[in-house]
Amino acid sequence: MSKMNRRGMLQSAGLMAAGALAGCALPGVADNRVKTPFVVAQTTVPIVGSDQQWPVRRIYCIGRNYAAHAREMGSDPTREPPFFFQKPTDAIQFVTPGQTADHTYPPLTKNYHYEIELVAAINKGGRNIPKEKALEHVYGYAIGLDMTRRDLQRAMGEEKKPWEIGKSFDQSAPIGPIHPVAQIGHFEKGAIWLKVNGVVKQTANLNQMIWSVAEQIAKLSEAFELMPGDLIYSGTPENVGPVVRGDVMEGHIDGLPHLSVKVV
Ligand code: MN
Numbered sequence: 001m002s003k004m005n006r007r008g009m010l011q012s013a014g015l016m017a018a019g020a021l022a023g024c025a026l027p028g029v030a031d032n033r034v035k036t037p038f039v040v041a042q043t044t045v046p047i048v049g050s051d052q053q054w055p056v057r058r059i060y061c062i063g064r065n066y067a068a069h070a071r072e073m074g075s076d077p078t079r080e081p082p083f084f085f086q087k088p089t090d091a092i093q094f095v096t097p098g099q100t101a102d103h104t105y106p107p108l109t110k111n112y113h114y115e116i117e118l119v120a121a122i123n124k125g126g127r128n129i130p131k132e133k134a135l136e137h138v139y140g141y142a143i144g145l146d147m148t149r150r151d152l153q154r155a156m157g158e159e160k161k162p163w164e165i166g167k168s169f170d171q172s173a174p175i176g177p178i179h180p181v182a183q184i185g186h187f188e189k190g191a192i193w194l195k196v197n198g199v200v201k202q203t204a205n206l207n208q209m210i211w212s213v214a215e216q217i218a219k220l221s222e223a224f225e226l227m228p229g230d231l232i233y234s235g236t237p238e239n240v241g242p243v244v245r246g247d248v249m250e251g252h253i254d255g256l257p258h259l260s261v262k263v264v
Contacts, residue, residue, distance in 0.1 A: 057229030065235025097257035109149035115236035134217035190254030204237030
């Protein structure tokens with residue numbers, strides 16, 4: 001063994017030990033300071049008023065969380081417990097406020113839908129979090145789009161196969177910056193709307209959610225251990241619909257800057 005290799009191994013071992021001591025190493029999760037053949041980019045989202053960026057861990061999304069949207073999707077909102085799906089972390093497309101970002105029309109679909117949503121950012125993890133304490137786990141909020149290849153989602157649903165191809169694809173999660181609760185508070189009510197080419201398509205109030213953000217955190221944490229960095233897309237109101245290339249979507253939530261993307 002050359003001196004160089006031996007020193008490298010010693011350094012790696014030292015770093016791994018440091019990681020274990022710091023409690024960073026989870027079983028089955030590689031410490032990010034070990035040597036790897038290439039580097040996978042960490043998805044991050046800017047935090048308003050900070051030079052730090054939010055490192056995205058998981059993206060959870062709740063389904064059918066506004067009664068009128070549940071009905072338009074063909075289900076009965078009064079009987080259904082909440083259900084969740086995930087998008088891959090790198091499905092995030094950050095959109096700078098005040099700008100209109102190009103958003104690529106994805107492959108395989110002929111029915112590409114918008115879903116405007118409030119996004120909660122979790123900075124304190126936990127399991128079985130009671131809903132009364134749940135908002136203490138929220139660092140901040142953002143405006144986001146849960147973009148959906150509706151034709152693929154429906155086709156998979158009809159075949160009782162996973163929705164994934166309809167929901168969990170590249171750039172399927174446009175998002176604005178994260179606004180800390182310390183600056184803007186919580187979002188339990190307020191207008192949420194989406195315009196396409198200047199025409200209002202979706203419009204509702206956040207207080208029409210079937211399951212509040214606090215309840216979503218409580219329910220999610222029964223199934224998964226929530227961790228810092230997790231994002232929760234909290235569901236979309238009724239009147240989802242299609243966009244085509246050239247369309248400009250503008251999203252609004254009271255208290256947040258608009259989110260604007262052009263489909264290209
Ligand atoms: Mn959605």
